[in-house]
Amino acid sequence: MTSQAADGGQARSAIDGSGTARARCVLAPNPSMMTLDGTNTWLIAEPGSASAVCVDPGPDHEGHLRRVCDVAAQSGQRVRLIVLTHGHSDHSAGAGRLAELTGAPVRAVDPAHRHGGEGLVSGDVVTAGGCELRVIATPGHSSDSVCLELPADGAVLTGDTVLGRGTTIIAGDGSLRDYLGSLDRLRALANAADLTALLPGHGPLLADPAATLDFYLTHRAERLAEIQAALAAGDTTPAQIVARVYADVDRALWPFAQWSVRAQLEYLAEQGALPPEAGH
Numbered sequence: 441m442t443s444q445a446a447d448g449g450q451a452r453s454a455i456d457g458s459g460t461a462r463a464r465c466v467l468a469p470n471p472s473m474m475t476l477d478g479t480n481t482w483l484i485a486e487p488g489s490a491s492a493v494c495v496d497p498g499p500d501h502e503g504h505l506r507r508v509c510d511v512a513a514q515s516g517q518r519v520r521l522i523v524l525t526h527g528h529s530d531h532s533a534g535a536g537r538l539a540e541l542t543g544a545p546v547r548a549v550d551p552a553h554r555h556g557g558e559g560l561v562s563g564d565v566v567t568a569g570g571c572e573l574r575v576i577a578t579p580g581h582s583s584d585s586v587c588l589e590l591p592a593d594g595a596v597l598t599g600d601t602v603l604g605r606g607t608t609i610i611a612g613d614g615s616l617r618d619y620l621g622s623l624d625r626l627r628a629l630a631n632a633a634d635l636t637a638l639l640p641g642h643g644p645l646l647a648d649p650a651a652t653l654d655f656y657l658t659h660r661a662e663r664l665a666e667i668q669a670a671l672a673a674g675d676t677t678p679a680q681i682v683a684r685v686y687a688d689v690d691r692a693l694w695p696f697a698q699w700s701v702r703a704q705l706e707y708l709a710e711q712g713a714l715p716p717e718a719g720h
């Protein structure tokens with residue numbers, strides 16, 4: 441990672457400070473091709489509450505973690521609970537240090553990422569900061585991904601399941617079948633709960649959740665069709681398929697695209713739609 445200008449000298453993106461009535465983004469200074477503008481750390485609190493929930497502390501960056509505490513303090517709040525949308529280090533690595541700074545426990549699906557906190561199970565209602573957060577299991581990007589619905593604002597914190605720009609990847613331990621199921625669940629929720637905002641782990645707030653989720657579902661269907669076409673054209677390895685299907689994508693992202701292609705080949709194999717020689 442390239443080093444950024446010292447804190448305060450960095451022009452902060454418009455994402456920093458954005459949000460809804462009860463959710464504020466504190467943008468972490470870790471921009472990259474994979475993290476877009478950086479990791480969005482979210483502070484959730486009912487206005488006037490003396491406590492706040494921090495969702496995804498982000499990287500273990502002392503200046504960022506102290507700023508998270510400061511932003512909460514400016515609203516008269518202390519971070520009383522830390523929640524992780526998933527265990528990837530750009531979301532979780534700062535959790536232990538933020539727990540030290542605040543005394544707040546860390547709740548996460550993966551026991552390895554908890555610090556004095558409980559797990560997270562689909563259907564759990566986390567009540568803190570005067571707000572209710574409903575846990576929705578959304579495996580796919582990673583096996584431990586969850587989204588958090590903030591019903592009071594008609595919003596869902598999506599972690600890396602849905603990003604503010606572009607589309608997400610299926611990581612090594614993720615699964616496309618799980619991911620498509622998760623997108624379907626979120627799409628149904630967008631209608632049922634009349635959602636008005638998705639608050640992603642990277643990139644800007646999304647103000648039309650139904651349209652965004654339709655785009656994601658369409659994109660996945662198109663990629664699958666492209667991969668089936670590549671197989672029909674004689675490609676057999678993920679590297680060959682990436683070179684054809686992701687020709688318009690920056691080559692630096694090709695290694696990550698290979699994870700997605702492997703996930704898609706696994707999915708096609710599960711569906712019985714894969715030629716026997718492909719997928720290695």
Ligand SMILES: [Zn+2]
Pocket residue numbers: 526528581582600
């Ligand atoms: Zn991730």
